[in-house]
Amino acid sequence: MRHLAGEPHTLPRNRNNLAGYRAEHFLYEAVDGVATITLDRPERKNPLTFESYAELRDLFRALAYADDVKAVVIAGAGGNFCSGGDVHEIIGPLTKLDMPGLLAFTRMTGDTVKAMRACPQPIVAAVDGVCAGAGAILAMASDLRLGSTRSKTAFLFARVGLAGCDMGACSILPRLIGQGRAAELLYTGRSMTAEEGERWGFFNRLCAPDAVLAEAQALARGLAGGPTFAHGMTKKMLQQEWNMGIDEAIEAEAQAQAICMATNDFHRAYHAFVARQTPLFEGD
Numbered sequence: 001m002r003h004l005a006g007e008p009h010t011l012p013r014n015r016n017n018l019a020g021y022r023a024e025h026f027l028y029e030a031v032d033g034v035a036t037i038t039l040d041r042p043e044r045k046n047p048l049t050f051e052s053y054a055e056l057r058d059l060f061r062a063l064a065y066a067d068d069v070k071a072v073v074i075a076g077a078g079g080n081f082c083s084g085g086d087v088h089e090i091i092g093p094l095t096k097l098d099m100p101g102l103l104a105f106t107r108m109t110g111d112t113v114k115a116m117r118a119c120p121q122p123i124v125a126a127v128d129g130v131c132a133g134a135g136a137i138l139a140m141a142s143d144l145r146l147g148s149t150r151s152k153t154a155f156l157f158a159r160v161g162l163a164g165c166d167m168g169a170c171s172i173l174p175r176l177i178g179q180g181r182a183a184e185l186l187y188t189g190r191s192m193t194a195e196e197g198e199r200w201g202f203f204n205r206l207c208a209p210d211a212v213l214a215e216a217q218a219l220a221r222g223l224a225g226g227p228t229f230a231h232g233m234t235k236k237m238l239q240q241e242w243n244m245g246i247d248e249a250i251e252a253e254a255q256a257q258a259i260c261m262a263t264n265d266f267h268r269a270y271h272a273f274v275a276r277q278t279p280l281f282e283g284d
Helices: 050-063 087-094 099-118 134-141 156-160 169-177 179-188 194-200 212-224 228-243 246-261 264-274
Strands: 027-031 034-039 071-076 123-127 130-132 144-148 152-154 191-193 205-207
Touching: 034 050, 034 212, 050 087, 050 099, 071 212, 099 134, 123 134, 123 212, 130 134, 134 152, 134 169, 144 194, 144 212, 156 179, 169 179, 191 194, 194 205, 212 228, 228 246, 228 264, 246 264
Parallel strands: 034 071, 071 123, 123 144, 130 152, 144 205
Antiparallel strands: 027 034, 152 191
C-alpha cells in the first residue's frame, strides 16, 4: 500500500505500519497508537467526495493489518462532523450515471461501512455540529460515539428522494436506538438532537463542543492501552453474533475467550494482579 512509513521489507507481508500514513483527502495523524482521521473541508461542513469515500474504505481495510494503530478517532474540522455527500461532487454526477454506475457507487459506500466494521481497532466518533447523510452513517458505523451538546444528526436520505436503507442504516440504526425511533428518523429525515441522541443510546455521552475531540481521543488512548487483541475479538464477536442464536453465540464466545486466554496479555494481567500492580498490555 502506498504512503506507508518504515521499511516494508522488514515486516511480514501481511502486516503494515500505518502510524506514518499520509492521507490525500482528509487529515490523518497517529500518536501513541491512536489514529485520528479528520474530515477537513470546513467551509462546506466537511462533505465526502468519491475520492474521500474510496480512501476511507482503503484505509480501514489496511488497518486490519496494522500493528502500530490500536484505536481510531474520526472527527470533522471547523465545528461540524460531516454534511454527507458533496452536492456538487457526488449528488450532481450521480444524476448522470446509468444503473451499473450507480450500483458501483452504492457498493463502494457500503464497502466503507464494511471496512469500518471489519477492522479490529475500536473506532470512536467525535461528533460536533452537523452530522448528516453519509456523515451520520460514519458515526453510526463507529463503535463508540461522543456527541457535543450542539450536534444534530440527520439520516436525511428521504429529503433528497432516496430510501433510508443506505449503507446498512436499516440494519445497524435500529440496533442502536430501537426500531421505532430508527423508523422515524429514516422516514422523516429530521435531525436528532444531541439530547435525544444520548437518551436513545446513539451517543455514549455528550461533551462540550470544545472538548468532544479531546475526550474522544482520551477514550481511544484508554482503549489503545488495554488488551488490544482482546478488544479486536470483542469487536468481531459484537458483529458476528448478530446472525447467531443464543446457544451458537455462547459457543462462539467460549472459543473466542479460550483464544484470548492463550495470549501473553492474559498472563501479564494475572502476574500483575498477584503482584498488586497495574498490567501493561502489549496486544499479544
